[in-house]
Amino acid sequence: MTACVLAGIGISIPSTSNAQVSTSDSVMNHANKQKLSVGGYGEVAYSREFYSDNVYRYSKASAYKNDPSHGKFDIPHAVIYLSYDFGKGWTMGSEIEFEHGGTGVSYEKEYEESGEWEQEVEKGGEVELEQFWLQKTFSRGLNVRFGHIVVPIGLTNAHHEPLNFFTVYRPEGEATIFPCTWHQTGASIWGRVGKFKYELQFLAGLNALSFSRDNWIQKGGSSAFEFEPSNKYAIALRIDNYSIPGLRLGISGYYGHSIDNSLGREASDEASSRNLKGAVTIGTFDFTYNAHNWIVRGNFDYGHLGDANDVRLLTGRQTKTSPFNRDYVGKAAIATGIEAGWDVFSQIQKLRQDKQKFYVFGHYEYYNSYIPTSEEPAYPYTKKNRMAFGINYYPISQIAIKAEYSKRLLQSGYNNEPSFSIGIAYEGFFL
Numbered sequence: 428m429t430a431c432v433l434a435g436i437g438i439s440i441p442s443t444s445n446a447q448v449s450t451s452d453s454v455m456n457h458a459n460k461q462k463l464s465v466g467g468y469g470e471v472a473y474s475r476e477f478y479s480d481n482v483y484r485y486s487k488a489s490a491y492k493n494d495p496s497h498g499k500f501d502i503p504h505a506v507i508y509l510s511y512d513f514g515k516g517w518t519m520g521s522e523i524e525f526e527h528g529g530t531g532v533s534y535e536k537e538y539e540e541s542g543e544w545e546q547e548v549e550k551g552g553e554v555e556l557e558q559f560w561l562q563k564t565f566s567r568g569l570n571v572r573f574g575h576i577v578v579p580i581g582l583t584n585a586h587h588e589p590l591n592f593f594t595v596y597r598p599e600g601e602a603t604i605f606p607c608t609w610h611q612t613g614a615s616i617w618g619r620v621g622k623f624k625y626e627l628q629f630l631a632g633l634n635a636l637s638f639s640r641d642n643w644i645q646k647g648g649s650s651a652f653e654f655e656p657s658n659k660y661a662i663a664l665r666i667d668n669y670s671i672p673g674l675r676l677g678i679s680g681y682y683g684h685s686i687d688n689s690l691g692r693e694a695s696d697e698a699s700s701r702n703l704k705g706a707v708t709i710g711t712f713d714f715t716y717n718a719h720n721w722i723v724r725g726n727f728d729y730g731h732l733g734d735a736n737d738v739r740l741l742t743g744r745q746t747k748t749s750p751f752n753r754d755y756v757g758k759a760a761i762a763t764g765i766e767a768g769w770d771v772f773s774q775i776q777k778l779r780q781d782k783q784k785f786y787v788f789g790h791y792e793y794y795n796s797y798i799p800t801s802e803e804p805a806y807p808y809t810k811k812n813r814m815a816f817g818i819n820y821y822p823i824s825q826i827a828i829k830a831e832y833s834k835r836l837l838q839s840g841y842n843n844e845p846s847f848s849i850g851i852a853y854e855g856f857f858l
Contacts, residue, residue, distance in 0.1 A: 640809065792811075
């Protein structure tokens with residue numbers, strides 16, 4: 428794969444090349460040609476889900492197992508990239524993201540509030556400044572970046588644009604247990620040395636008050652305030668290797684404390700007296716192979732939460748009026764998956780010469796957002812296997828038309844949650 432790169436925000440676009448460029452790659456490829464760059468990506472999707480979406484479908488599975496199907500249209504992401512090259516190695520990059528149609532006023536049923544209706548000032552989605560940073564480039568091997576940046580932990584965060592996965596929606600496992608796209612304010616040092624690319628980040632810690640059983644640390648990176656509380660800190664590291672043509676191998680890691688990292692420092696007195704930290708430790712491995720008309724991607728992610736038994740009992744999680752979760756939180760979470768697609772049009776000379784592609788793919792993933800301690804109850808529905816198969820058609824390299832049939836395979840007693848989805852996505856530059 429090749430990529431046009433917008434001020435350090437990479438857009439990977441399928442082509443005849445075999446290399447893949449990550450989301451946080453260099454400004455040089457595109458921005459050096461002109462000072463102002465404008466680009467983006469977006470997705471439109473439709474799904475028919477042959478299972479109940481009732482909030483009790485797991486706790487009272489037998490009552491809702493045979494509910495009728497339902498459909499939905501969605502705009503998962505619509506993103507605008509803006510960058511500017513000031514010269515002398517100074518660049519600015521930004522990314523504005525509209526999720527699920529933007530903002531407005533909506534009603535939704537809250538799982539944590541026993542399914543009651545709750546009004547929110549949003550339209551089922553949000554508008555976020557996902558990236559905004561200034562960067563000084565000293566050399567190919569040394570760039571320093573300050574601002575709001577993507578945290579490249581796992582395959583999906585590092586390569587989250589819609590042409591970097593075959594499924595209509597982002598892979599579920601990583602998007603369930605991690606913030607996705609994970610973005611926080613901090614500082615980053617990154618570069619390319621030989622066949623390696625590295626990035627080291629210094630960030631605010633996550634907020635344990637927002638951790639949950641169903642999503643582990645996913646909501647811990649967001650803030651309800653006009654600023655990001657930073658009583659605790661974290662580091663993140665990613666290294667990618669491109670030594671073998673067509674193959675990228677990547678590892679990433681994260682470590683940071685999460686207890687007492689909110690406005691008012693809302694840890695309980697007991698947590699303070701016992702010096703609880705809520706240490707979040709994550710290790711991941713992922714790869715992408717793109718050669719010989721095949722694209723294969725895979726990932727393995729494991730995360731551990733220290734003091735998990737105590738997180739649920741923190742003072743800020745116990746009041747019904749707080750914005751924080753009241754669930755049990757597992758001591759660990761896992762997400763692993765693999766997908767493979769073969770380009771059928773590679774065997775048809777006219778279509779191959781026209782650079783059209785038609786991938787037939789299979790996708791499998793296993794994830795569990797709640798691996799409990801011995802003192803916590805079990806919730807078997809958090810263990811999910813998901814299988815999908817479908818197609819990706821590229822009429823041109825910047826546009827993909829997708830279709831898939833999928834099932835989540837849960838333990839006995841639950842609906843296996845089959846669904847059919849179609850979508851269209853693009854990545855590219857307008858200027």
